[in-house]
Each structure stands twice: as C-alpha cells, then as structure tokens.
Amino acid sequence: MSAPMDGTILHFDNLTLGYDRHPAVHHLDYVIRAGALVAVVGPNGAGKSTLLKGVVGSLAPLEGKIRLAGIKASEIAYLPQQADIDRSFPISVFDMAAMGLWQKSGAFRRFGRDGDRRVGEALDIVGLAGFEKRPIGTLSGGQMQRSLFARLLLQDARLILLDEPFTAIDSATVRDLKRLIRRWHGERRTVIAVLHDLDQVRADFPETLLLAREQVAAGSTETVLTQANLDQARRLTEAFDEEAAVCGR
Numbered sequence: 046m047s048a049p050m051d052g053t054i055l056h057f058d059n060l061t062l063g064y065d066r067h068p069a070v071h072h073l074d075y076v077i078r079a080g081a082l083v084a085v086v087g088p089n090g091a092g093k094s095t096l097l098k099g100v101v102g103s104l105a106p107l108e109g110k111i112r113l114a115g116i117k118a119s120e121i122a123y124l125p126q127q128a129d130i131d132r133s134f135p136i137s138v139f140d141m142a143a144m145g146l147w148q149k150s151g152a153f154r155r156f157g158r159d160g161d162r163r164v165g166e167a168l169d170i171v172g173l174a175g176f177e178k179r180p181i182g183t184l185s186g187g188q189m190q191r192s193l194f195a196r197l198l199l200q201d202a203r204l205i206l207l208d209e210p211f212t213a214i215d216s217a218t219v220r221d222l223k224r225l226i227r228r229w230h231g232e233r234r235t236v237i238a239v240l241h242d243l244d245q246v247r248a249d250f251p252e253t254l255l256l257a258r259e260q261v262a263a264g265s266t267e268t269v270l271t272q273a274n275l276d277q278a279r280r281l282t283e284a285f286d287e288e289a290a291v292c293g294r
C-alpha cells in the first residue's frame with residue numbers, strides 16, 4: 046500500500062448528513078488514519094449507515110465536509126446492508142464477484158483469462174469455489190455475503206466500508222470473513238465497519254466511533270465502549286427529534 050504509515054485518509058469536518066433537511070448525523074468532527082481498523086457503533090437509528098452513505102457519496106452533506114486524503118473516490122469499496130441488496134437480480138456468483146474488477150477498469154472492458162483467474166482465486170479465498178455458475182438468488186445469506194466479500198477483494202480498495210457485515214450470518218462465515226478483514230488490515234488498508242455486536246468490536250477492532258446522531262465518543266475501543274458512554278448514546282438517540290431541522294450550531 047502506498048499510504049503513509051502515519052497519514053490520514055478520511056476527515057469529517059463539522060459534518061451534517063440527513064434526509065429532506067432533517068439531520069441524521071450532525072456536527073461530526075473526526076479523522077481516520079490510513080490503515081486504521083474502525084468500528085462504528087450506536088443504537089438503531091444513530092446514523093451509522095447514513096455516515097457510510099456520505100463517505101461513498103450517495104448522500105451529500107447538508108453542512109460541513111467529508112474530505113478524502115490522498116485517495117480517490119474510486120479507491121473506496123462499500124458493502125451495503127444485506128437488506129439494501131437486490132438478490133433477485135439475475136446474475137451468477139462469478140459475474141457478481143467480477144464486478145469488483147470494473148471499478149478499476151471500467152464497466153465494459155473484457156478481462157480475459159487473467160481476470161477470470163483472479164475472480165476464481167477470490168471465490169476460492171471466500172470458500173465459494175464450485176459456486177461460479179449459481180444465480181445469486183439461490184445462495185444462502187452466508188454464501189451471498191461471501192460472494193460480496195469476493196467482489197470487495199477484487200476491488201483492491203484502500204478504504205473499505207462494511208455496513209453490518211456479520212448480521213444474520215452463520216458463525217463459520219463470520220470467522221472466515223473476519224480473517225479477510227484482518228488480512229486487509231495487515232495490508233494497511235483502512236477498514237470501517239458498522240457493527241452491533243460489542244464483544245466482536247472489543248475483540249477485533251482497536252478503534253471505535255460511537256454515534257448517537259452526533260459523536261458520543263471516539264478513539265481506542267476500550268475507552269469508548271464504557272457503560273457510561275453506551276448509556277449516553279441510548280439516551281441521546283431516544284431523545285432525538287426526528288423532525289428537527291438542521292441547526293445553526
């Protein structure tokens with residue numbers, strides 16, 4: 046990876062994101078270092094998915110900024126929540142994974158034998174060798190998640206965003222996918238994952254951003270995931286007014 050060891054990759058500057066002028070995340074100031082492995086946690090509705098959507102550019106800030114440092118938008122890979130993925134799309138496991146190559150080379154390029162080999166290798170790594178021709182609609186939840194991780198592998202991205210990658214996934218798949226995340230971390234890629242299982246966060250993610258529409262705490266996981274901070278996040282999320290307008294803070 047070409048990212049400097051102590052460089053930053055992503056800056057949130059007084060960031061407010063929302064829908065129809067109603068903020069879902071507001072006044073966030075935080076910096077992510079290149080190579081960091083960061084969990085984003087918080088109660089339901091805390092704005093975690095919204096934050097990732099802002100980073101991939103599918104939601105423009107209402108206020109403030111998201112700044113990428115030293116990377117291009119095309120170097121970001123994004124795994125949406127399972128509920129947001131249309132599995133009725135008639136595409137094979139092979140072609141789904143191969144989409145990971147497009148981002149670098151353009152959608153209509155043919156990849157030839159080298160591309161086919163790389164897709165095969167990625168499917169092998171995620172444990173889906175032999176599934177190449179299966180329509181994605183016939184996969185189990187865990188198999189589908191494995192095929193999406195194969196796509197991420199092929200994207201070869203420097204910043205990887207994962208929205209609830211382990212929700213409703215069997216334990217063997219979780220174990221295998223965690224291994225891939227560790228591999229990405231070892232390769233100095235930056236990984237940001239929205240997670241609900243705090244034991245998982247404590248075990249595998251050194252850094253945590255605790256959100257409740259605003260930042261409650263951020264930094265080393267141990268200092269962020271205290272009972273006091275978690276209680277505060279719950280109180281703030283419960284008290285949030287869904288109809289609130291963007292404030293002038």
Ligand SMILES: Nc1ncnc2c1ncn2[C@@H]1O[C@H](COP(=O)(O)OP(=O)(O)OP(=O)(O)O)[C@@H](O)[C@H]1O
Nearest residue numbers: 064065069087088089090091092093094095096287
């Ligand atoms: N497309 C949308 N249009 C309007 N409001 C939305 C939209 N998507 C999310 N919201 C609202 O924004 C707020 C934050 O939602 P978000 O999905 O970011 O929360 P979350 O922390 O990811 O929650 P969960 O843990 O339940 O997935 C919620 O009040 C939600 O209803």
